[in-house]
Amino acid sequence: MKPMNYWKKxxxxxxxxxxxxxxxxxxxxxxxxxxxxxxxxxSFMAGGKTVTAPGTYDGTKPTDFxxxxxxxxxxxxxxxxxxxxxxxSMVFLHGYGQSGKTWETTPDGRDGFQNIFLEKGYKTYVVxxxxxxxxxxxxxxxxxxxxxxxQLWFNTFRIGxxxxxxxxxxxxxTKEAEEQFFxxxxxDTAPFDQQxxxxxxxxxxxxxxxxxxxxxxxxxxxxxxxxIQSEHVKGIISLEPGAFPFPKGQAxxxxxxTSPFPATPMEVSMEDFLKLTKIPTVIYFGDNIxxxxxxxxxxxxxxxxxxxxxxxxxETVMRxxxxxxSVVSLPDIGIKGSTHFMMADLNNREVAxxxxxxxxxxxxxR
Amino acid sequence: MKPMNYWKKxxxxxxxxxxxxxxxxxxxxxxxxxxxxxxxxxSFMAGGKTVTAPGTYDGTKPTDFxxxxxxxxxxxxxxxxxxxxxxxSMVFLHGYGQSGKTWETTPDGRDGFQNIFLEKGYKTYVVxxxxxxxxxxxxxxxxxxxxxxxQLWFNTFRIGxxxxxxxxxxxxxTKEAEEQFFxxxxxDTAPFDQQxxxxxxxxxxxxxxxxxxxxxxxxxxxxxxxxIQSEHVKGIISLEPGAFPFPKGQAxxxxxxTSPFPATPMEVSMEDFLKLTKIPTVIYFGDNIxxxxxxxxxxxxxxxxxxxxxxxxxETVMRxxxxxxSVVSLPDIGIKGSTHFMMADLNNREVAxxxxxxxxxxxxxR
Numbered sequence: 198m199k200p201m202n203y204w205k206k207x208x209x210x211x212x213x214x215x216x217x218x219x220x221x222x223x224x225x226x227x228x229x230x231x232x233x234x235x236x237x238x239x240s241f242m243a244g245g246k247t248v249t250a251p252g253t254y255d256g257t258k259p260t261d262f263x264x265x266x267x268x269x270x271x272x273x274x275x276x277x278x279x280x281x282x283x284x285x286s287m288v289f290l291h292g293y294g295q296s297g298k299t300w301e302t303t304p305d306g307r308d309g310f311q312n313i314f315l316e317k318g319y320k321t322y323v324v325x326x327x328x329x330x331x332x333x334x335x336x337x338x339x340x341x342x343x344x345x346x347x348q349l350w351f352n353t354f355r356i357g358x359x360x361x362x363x364x365x366x367x368x369x370x371t372k373e374a375e376e377q378f379f380x381x382x383x384x385d386t387a388p389f390d391q392q393x394x395x396x397x398x399x400x401x402x403x404x405x406x407x408x409x410x411x412x413x414x415x416x417x418x419x420x421x422x423x424x425i426q427s428e429h430v431k432g433i434i435s436l437e438p439g440a441f442p443f444p445k446g447q448a449x450x451x452x453x454x455t456s457p458f459p460a461t462p463m464e465v466s467m468e469d470f471l472k473l474t475k476i477p478t479v480i481y482f483g484d485n486i487x488x489x490x491x492x493x494x495x496x497x498x499x500x501x502x503x504x505x506x507x508x509x510x511x512e513t514v515m516r517x518x519x520x521x522x523s524v525v526s527l528p529d530i531g532i533k534g535s536t537h538f539m540m541a542d543l544n545n546r547e548v549a550x551x552x553x554x555x556x557x558x559x560x561x562x563r
Numbered sequence: 564m565k566p567m568n569y570w571k572k573x574x575x576x577x578x579x580x581x582x583x584x585x586x587x588x589x590x591x592x593x594x595x596x597x598x599x600x601x602x603x604x605x606s607f608m609a610g611g612k613t614v615t616a617p618g619t620y621d622g623t624k625p626t627d628f629x630x631x632x633x634x635x636x637x638x639x640x641x642x643x644x645x646x647x648x649x650x651x652s653m654v655f656l657h658g659y660g661q662s663g664k665t666w667e668t669t670p671d672g673r674d675g676f677q678n679i680f681l682e683k684g685y686k687t688y689v690v691x692x693x694x695x696x697x698x699x700x701x702x703x704x705x706x707x708x709x710x711x712x713x714q715l716w717f718n719t720f721r722i723g724x725x726x727x728x729x730x731x732x733x734x735x736x737t738k739e740a741e742e743q744f745f746x747x748x749x750x751d752t753a754p755f756d757q758q759x760x761x762x763x764x765x766x767x768x769x770x771x772x773x774x775x776x777x778x779x780x781x782x783x784x785x786x787x788x789x790x791i792q793s794e795h796v797k798g799i800i801s802l803e804p805g806a807f808p809f810p811k812g813q814a815x816x817x818x819x820x821t822s823p824f825p826a827t828p829m830e831v832s833m834e835d836f837l838k839l840t841k842i843p844t845v846i847y848f849g850d851n852i853x854x855x856x857x858x859x860x861x862x863x864x865x866x867x868x869x870x871x872x873x874x875x876x877x878e879t880v881m882r883x884x885x886x887x888x889s890v891v892s893l894p895d896i897g898i899k900g901s902t903h904f905m906m907a908d909l910n911n912r913e914v915a916x917x918x919x920x921x922x923x924x925x926x927x928x929r
Contacts (some may be wrong), residue, residue, distance in 0.1 A: 302605030
């Protein structure tokens with residue numbers, strides 16, 4: 198973590214407090230901190246499969262689909278390679294109700310991790326998982342309900358208790374930012390299938406090469422499976438993952454919670470579990486997570502109390518097999534006010550710096 | 564159009580023919596022609612609306628959605644601004660079954676229009692329309708069928724008559740490119756609504772500022788409405804649009820076609836039509852489009868025969884009101900073998916150069 202000097206810190210604090218700009222040049226919120234020269238960028242689809250409709254194709258009947266094919270279940274990736282790029286690829290997998298947008302511009306127009314890591318010299322790979330975003334085509338049908346549920350997520354993401362934002366969270370307070378945040382939610386085009394996501398992610402890693410897989414929330418579970426399946430995953434950084442894979446028979450009981458989403462452990466074979474213990478892993482949790490074994494009435498917070506507890510149990514099991522794994526509470530390392538969307542909060546550069554420090558200690562920042 | 568010198572042309576032709584690389588340094592297919600320094604890039608949601616579920620919100624009941632909100636019907640935009648950017652923004656709207664991917668890397672890994680225009684110094688705005696790609700959230704529900712239909716589109720996009728690719732089309736012949744192409748198809752999350760798209764696009768233009776709107780196929784219709792609604796549309800380049808807006812009462816009859824998709828004209832008020840006549844417009848059609856009034860058995864081609872005819876009728880009406888509009892057949896200006904996806908064909912840089920020439924003549928290349 199590269200701390201700002203005192204005067205810059207004081208100036209930024211005053212600006213955030215609404216005292217306007219100062220004598221020094223202030224970069225507008227929408228711009229990158231410095232220009233980046235891109236050597237290559239583009240997009241590709243990775244993985245997936247082809248299914249064929251029953252019957253024999255007849256080209257004279259355009260609306261008879263007998264024998265026609267569908268290509269689905271792939272991931273979409275937008276990649277960028279800066280000049281003199283580091284060897285390590287950074288691969289970003291979003292969570293529930295999200296797309297690659299998670300890692301792009303923040304709701305208030307600042308740089309997200311896509312730009313921040315590009316500025317730091319990394320090749321970035323921003324993924325839309327199968328059934329989400331530009332990877333919308335699945336081989337299974339689906340329905341999209343259009344059920345209003347913004348408030349369920351506002352509370353679950355620990356931004357506050359709707360309509361109140363917690364006093365201590367590092368989020369912008371503007372209507373415009375709130376609207377950008379909610380509009381970024383995007384539905385599944387078919388029921389979520391973590392093995393389908395993991396298989397596509399394994400193909401993504403084949404194209405990205407050796408790198409660090411960064412997962413968020415519901416991206417955590419398929420991320421663990423990707424680590425098991427792909428030899429290109431050299432490190433995993435998981436931001437508040439929803440689930441953790443234990444060796445079969447060693448999973449703890451599901452803890453009681455006031456959240457509608459219990460923290461159910463995953464189970465994998467011992468062989469697969471051991472593969473995961475070989476990958477350096479760090480897990481970050483944000484602020485406003487109650488600690489302890491007693492459910493709290495605030496179900497949005499309790500959702501993460503049980504996940505923190507499960508993560509700590511998983512850390513113990515992983516370490517008992519020699520794994521380099523750390524479950525970190527950001528406030529404990531001086532990063533305050535993080536919501537579930539720590540990659541987009543006002544202090545997201547501090548989170549990125551903590552990630553780079555962790556990578557540096559494991560020679561993954563080269 | 565900047566022609567390659569003779570030897571480079573000959574070398575490239577040999578390489579395409581499979582004779583491998585030469586003594587000179589050959590840029591891999593996946594790389595940009597030259598590095599581009601980016602001053603700013605990111606993404607935003609534009610337009611859309613908020614709906615609220617009936618009832619009163621109760622924060623103690625997480626799975627009771629009474630009074631909760633949903634933000635939908637917006638567009639998603641990924642933008643990039645090179646250093647010393649031209650004033651004109653290039654805004655790209657995809658067609659049916661597509662997303663912003665249309666304008667990104669081609670199926671065989673070459674630069675698409677996103678990179679080509681960035682290299683030429685333009686700010687680019689690549690859109691996912693409401694209900695597509697990263698703008699998946701609509702305020703209306705939908706179903707996604709997973710009906711195999713690749714062959715319907717292969718023929719309609721004039722790549723060939725499945726399983727045969729036309730001899731003369733400028734498309735790669737590899738299995739990998741074909742798979743990338745089909746995987747890029749992506750469904751609507753709710754029924755397509757061209758007014759919803761046009762409203763979101765109008766908000767996109769508010770953010771992009773004065774620019775050229777580039778539309779493709781089914782993006783054509785909402786593109787015309789965007790031109791009518793937004794004063795920021797200073798030029799329209801439409802690649803094989805599916806429909807054309809006539810003043811009420813002046814629309815021609817629907818022509819008979821062997822295609823399952825008749826070319827039905829749109830109707831707009833005279834006031835709106837006159838707004839459109841003020842915007843310089845060029846329409847490009849590719850190769851393998853039969854000319855004349857007689858339906859042909861090849862329904863994939865006949866689909867475009869009737870659209871070419873309708874475009875020509877529209878050009879006549881537009882010009883009768885003083886519009887600067889041209890309907891251009893690419894083979895007539897020396898660009899051969901274009902499919903419906905002329906922005907991704909092997910000669911897509913020639914198409915881009917034709918666009919720039921047209922923009923230059925209208926001082927839109929500044």
